[in-house]
Amino acid sequence: MTEIDLDKRRLMQACGAIGSASILGLSLSSQAASKTPKQPLSEYDRWDMSTMADLLRQGHVSPLDLTDAAIARFEDNSDLNVIAVNHFDMAREQAKKLSKLGTDKRAEAMKTSPLLGVPFALKDLGVSLAGTITTNGCRFFKENRASENSTLVNRYQSAGLNIMAKLTSPEFGQTATTESSLHGNTLNPWDKSYSSGGSSGGSAAAVAARILPAAHASDGGGSIRIPSSHCGLFGLKPSRGRVATGPKHLEGWMGLAVHHAVTRSVRDSALLLQLTQGSEPGSRVTLAKQDMMAALNSKPKSLRIALMDSHPFGYPVHQDCKDALEKAVKLLVSLGHTVEVAQPTLPLEDMFKGMGVTTSSGLLNTVQARENELGRAAREDEFEPIVWGHLQKAKSYTAQQVFSARSAFDQGAQSFDRFFNNYDFILSPVTVAPPPKIGELTLNQPYESFVKNVLKASPITALFNMTGLPAMSVPLHWNNSGLPIGVQFASPFGTEKQLLSLASQLERIAPWADKAPNKEFL
Helix, strand or coil, X not given: CCHHHHHHHHHHHHHHHHHCHHHHCCCHHHCCCCCCCCCCCHHHHHCCHHHHHHHXXXXXXXXXXXXXXXXXHHHHCHHHCCEEEECHHHHHHHHHHHHCCHHHHHHHHCCCCCCCCCEEEEEXXXXXXXXXXXXXXXXXXXXXXXXXXXXXXXXXXXXXXXXXXXXXXXXXXXXXXXXXXXXXXXXXXXXXXXXXXXXXXXHHHHXXXXXXXXXXXXXXXXCCHHHHHHHCCEEEECCCCCECCCCCCCCEHHHCEEEEEEECCHHHHHHHHHHHEECCCCCCCXXXXXCCHHHHHCCCCCCEEEECCCCCCCCCCCHHHHHHHHHHHHHHHHXXXXXXXXXXXXXXXXXXXXXXXXXXXXXXXXXHHHHHHHCCCCCHXXXXXXXXXXXXXXXXXXXXXXXXXXXXXXXXXXXXXXXXXXCCEEEEXXXXXCCCECCCCCXXXXXHHHHHHHCCXXXXXXXXXXXXXXXXXXXXXECCCCCEEEEEEECCCCCHHHHHHHHHHHHHHCCCCCCXXXXXXX
């Protein structure tokens, strides 16, 4: 059976779930009229991806309607600077073809492609759309044109998603903000003097600003969860092996980097994971497929949750992040769950030393492959100073250091596995500080100041990349300045369904869909 046939089977299994999706969120008939619209489809801003699919199936909107509405919002929010590579013309042509099908034919096609005509975008890092450029946020890759699709992109297209753009990322995802010399600074829609987070900051800003209902994202140290936290979104990092990353590289950064999405609703995240999960030829870390959509209506049992409320290296936790945790604990207790302070004992020094070896070595491998393609060496002026430093240091690493890194990650995973014998989930901050100002985490600064600032951002989230465990950022708190502050939940390997079940329960008791930057009518 071919990969395309496998994708079709996967989609057909998921199609039954989306038809009833409207009962989980805003009903189509209850959308209140807004003020005089300034953009096409005034109610577009309130629709998540699942609602858009329902509207398309019922013939209330066309793919071209949605595509033009998204383009208008990209243009009206150009100051956020979320686009790395523009695919608007390609997306409009696809939308025109789909719109000509008519309602009946489109509904029939949506039995196997349940998101047919829904606007979407890819992160400009680590994925390929044949015939288009992925820059990885780097000047050395600014003409890096793909000859084939990534496996994940094939699955997105099989689902019917209409890919409109590639969204900004810092150079090779090497920081927790989205700022680069190639594309500039991506701003937080809640306050444009702040970062949208990274490295999936373009995706998060686009979804938070209601430009798109959902967008592709990836996570090698917190890059789904951090921008989700900073932008008031739901962001799930899947277990290692849940979503295929090939065909070129079956594991990103030796398994640290995984792919999924940032969304406004839990059900959209569940649906995308349902449609894209599964191994590919050559996969060695595989997981049995789960009915992710079923998790949305599956009430969690009374859970025992460990509260890990400190920084791994003792840095102070900002009061805003403490407030977010306190609110989350109160919600959990009100739902009948038990929360107590506890954390596993981990080989932290070895794990984080190993992370530096692994990510820098992976970066060097990617750059050297590009050097071979171009027939020339990369130059220092084609990289951010911090990244160039990583590249030079990586050249000195030995095979023994790489082996030791993987061993440290495995030891950390063993510690978490033993810990989860006594707890169902771990609750923690996503970061130990609110969203940073633009410039604080740039890769274009002295290394000493960069390290000092980045330690506030990613050490907690990175624990679950090194160990391959699933984790999610849930938007339950906004600080006094109106900036979102997410909280993180992590769980045992392969338990995304349980995370989605808890997230859905929290979404019902503390909904966030009506919260949006500068959108009074939501």
